[in-house]
Amino acid sequence: xNKPIDRFKKDLKNIAKAGAKLINIDLxxxxxxxxxxxxxxxxxxxxxxxASKKAKKDDIPVNTYRPKDPFVGKCLSNEELVREGGExxxxxxxxxxxxxDLRYVEGQSIGIIPAGNDESGKPHKLRLxxxxxxxxxxxxxxxxxxxxxxQLEYNHPKTGERVYGVCxxxxxxxxxxxxxxxxxxxxxxxxxxxxxxxxxxxMATGTGIAPFRAxxxxxxxxxxxxxxxKGLAWLFFxxxxxxxxxxxxxxxxxxxxxxxxxxxxxxxxxxQKNAAGSKMYIQxxxxxHADELWELVQKDNTHTYICGLKGMExxxxxxxxxxxxxxxxxxxxxxxxxxxxxxxxxxxx
Ligand code: FAD
Ligand code: A2P
Numbered sequence: 001x002n003k004p005i006d007r008f009k010k011d012l013k014n015i016a017k018a019g020a021k022l023i024n025i026d027l028x029x030x031x032x033x034x035x036x037x038x039x040x041x042x043x044x045x046x047x048x049x050x051a052s053k054k055a056k057k058d059d060i061p062v063n064t065y066r067p068k069d070p071f072v073g074k075c076l077s078n079e080e081l082v083r084e085g086g087e088x089x090x091x092x093x094x095x096x097x098x099x100x101d102l103r104y105v106e107g108q109s110i111g112i113i114p115a116g117n118d119e120s121g122k123p124h125k126l127r128l129x130x131x132x133x134x135x136x137x138x139x140x141x142x143x144x145x146x147x148x149x150x151q152l153e154y155n156h157p158k159t160g161e162r163v164y165g166v167c168x169x170x171x172x173x174x175x176x177x178x179x180x181x182x183x184x185x186x187x188x189x190x191x192x193x194x195x196x197x198x199x200x201x202x203m204a205t206g207t208g209i210a211p212f213r214a215x216x217x218x219x220x221x222x223x224x225x226x227x228x229x230k231g232l233a234w235l236f237f238x239x240x241x242x243x244x245x246x247x248x249x250x251x252x253x254x255x256x257x258x259x260x261x262x263x264x265x266x267x268x269x270x271x272q273k274n275a276a277g278s279k280m281y282i283q284x285x286x287x288x289h290a291d292e293l294w295e296l297v298q299k300d301n302t303h304t305y306i307c308g309l310k311g312m313e314x315x316x317x318x319x320x321x322x323x324x325x326x327x328x329x330x331x332x333x334x335x336x337x338x339x340x341x342x343x344x345x346x347x348x349x
Contacts, residue, residue, distance in 0.1 A: 035223045036136060060188055061103050067126055070113055070181040071100045075174045076144065086243030087270075089151040090207060091172045092132065095180055098143045102182065105135045106214040107190030107305075109347075110145060111183035114170040126183050127167040130190075130210035130307065130347065134218045145182075147171070148210040148246060190305060190347050192218065198231045199302040201293065203282055203316060205238040208308020209246050211347070215305075220254050220262065229261065231301070238267040238282035238312065265289070283315025290323035303343050310348040 065071040073095040081090045104110070111126035118124050129147045137144035151172040152165025174180065190211050192200070200219075202212040212235055219229035239245050245266065255264045266272075267282045274284035286293065296302045297320070306316060321331035338344035 035225055036140070037225050038227075060105060060108070060191065062108075062186055062188070063184065064101055064103070065183045067111065067113060067183050070111075070126075070183045071097070071102050073097055073100070073102075073145075073180050073182050075176050075178045075180055077176055078172075078174050081148065081246045083243035085241060087240045088153065088244075089172050090244075090246060091149050091151075093147045093149060093171060093174065094133075094138055095145050095147075095182065096143065097137075097145055097182075102145070102185065103135065103142075104131055104145065104185035106131070106192050106218055107211045107345075108185040108187045110147075110185050112147075112167055112171060113181040113183065114167040115181075116170075118166075124166060128184075128186065128349075129171075130207070131185070132210040132213045134214050134222060136222060140222070148207050148213065150207045187347070190307065190345050193301075193303055194227065195301055196227050196229050196231065197301060199296055199299060200231065200233045201236075201296060201302065201304040202234065203236045203286070203304070203306045203308075203312070205282055205308030205312055206244075207246070208306075208348075209237060211307055212305070213247055216251070216254060216262070220258055232261060232263070232296075234263040234265070234296075236265045236267065236282050236285050238269060238285075238308070240268070240270045242268060242271060281315060282312050283319055286316050286319035287322065290319045291326075293320065294323035294327070297338065297343075303345065304338070305345045305347075307347045308349075313346065313348060 076094040076096050077092075078094075079092045081092050082088060102110075107130075109128045109130050111128055113126045114124045116124060129149060131145055132148040133144065133146035136142050138146050149168055149171045152168045154163055155161070156163050171180075192215050200215060202215065204212055216233060216235070218224075218227070219233055235251070237245065237251075242248075245251070245268075251264055255262050265285050267280045267285045269279045269281055272280035274280050275288075278284075297304060306313060317331065317335070320335070324331040324334055335344055
């Protein structure tokens with residue numbers, strides 16, 4: 001605490017605390033995170049820098065660990081994310097990566113090989129999960145990776161029997177201390193641009209929030225020398241009930257801390273109704289804000305990301321198409337160009 005900036009921060013904090021006491025309000029905690037220096041300083045991206053973008057993509061780690069020789073990590077924690085009154089089970093899992101070479105960046109996925117064999121007696125195949133932490137991990141020591149996993153459960157269409165997904169159940173029931181076989185990382189579709197002034201539109205249903213948690217933590221919770229986010233991040237988040245809003249407290253805290261840089265729009269399907277009186281799905285929110293979104297996507301530095309249920313894509317296209325048509329633009333064609341320019345990113349499952 002001997003640098004002028006630290007003294008300044010401490011003074012600010014004391015002044016704010018004293019002020020808050022006087023008017024009797026709860027002040028959101030000011031987080032003092034160390035500034036993270038990353039080895040390769042990253043240049044801002046523009047559409048015209050496709051060559052440097054390609055070089056950057058080639059630098060992204062992939063398949064460091066393959067299914068034949070996976071990394072064996074340890075489960076450090078496994079916490080429920082769905083609160084009382086919510087639907088189903090979604091867990092936040094933290095795995096220890098120390099002793100290995102598994103490095104990853106925001107937007108990538110890892111594979112998990114569940115223990116045991118399938119019906120034919122062969123070892124289970126891996127399942128992919130989006131990484132929910134930044135490259136530095138939840139503990140900021142570059143030694144962990146986090147996942148956000150919903151336990152798959154459904155009634156068998158023929159027998160009516162309750163069926164639980166193999167890998168998601170394995171993960172959701174995992175005890176801290178257990179070994180876990182990890183492959184990857186994989187994926188270059190959902191990478192976050194290095195440009196700190198970019199606009200980042202995120203559309204998630206359920207566990208589709210995972211990569212966006214990583215983006216938002218990188219943008220707002222970590223302090224970087226070479227990436228200080230100054231653009232607009234806008235998250236559309238679709239869930240069944242309010243208690244299903246994953247990471248709700250943290251998201252809303254970010255929104256209150258950075259109101260000029262972070263917008264948060266929920267679609268709570270089983271509590272809210274859209275204008276037509278049907279379930280409030282994420283696409284109804286897109287339709288409500290379609291003109292604003294259309295303005296935004298036309299900017300060279302706007303990137304749109306969609307993650308979660310496959311079913312949401314069609315509805316999102318309808319909303320965007322309606323807005324584009326008003327301006328005489330064919331959305332399908334426009335979206336093709338956005339994809340070519342790496343500004344429209346989809347990872348649905
Ligand atoms: P399995 O035992 O493999 O069962 C799945 C099978 O059950 C399906 O193939 C289907 O045949 C059947 N089935 C499923 N639902 C029904 C139904 N309603 N009626 C009848 N049959 C049905 N999941 C997450 O929770 N979090 C993530 O972050 C995440 N990220 C992903 C990222 C990518 C790139 C991909 C491709 C997938 C991601 N998934 C994520 C999904 C994950 O990979 C698994 O598919 C999921 O956990 C289910 O696996 P399981 O082993 O539990 O189910
Ligand atoms: P609902 O289940 O009420 O039909 P989760 O993965 O946590 O269950 O959340 C998924 C959210 O996405 C739920 O609110 C779910 O609504 C909603 N959803 C389901 N199908 C679609 C779809 N085709 N398009 C958009 N949202 C959907």
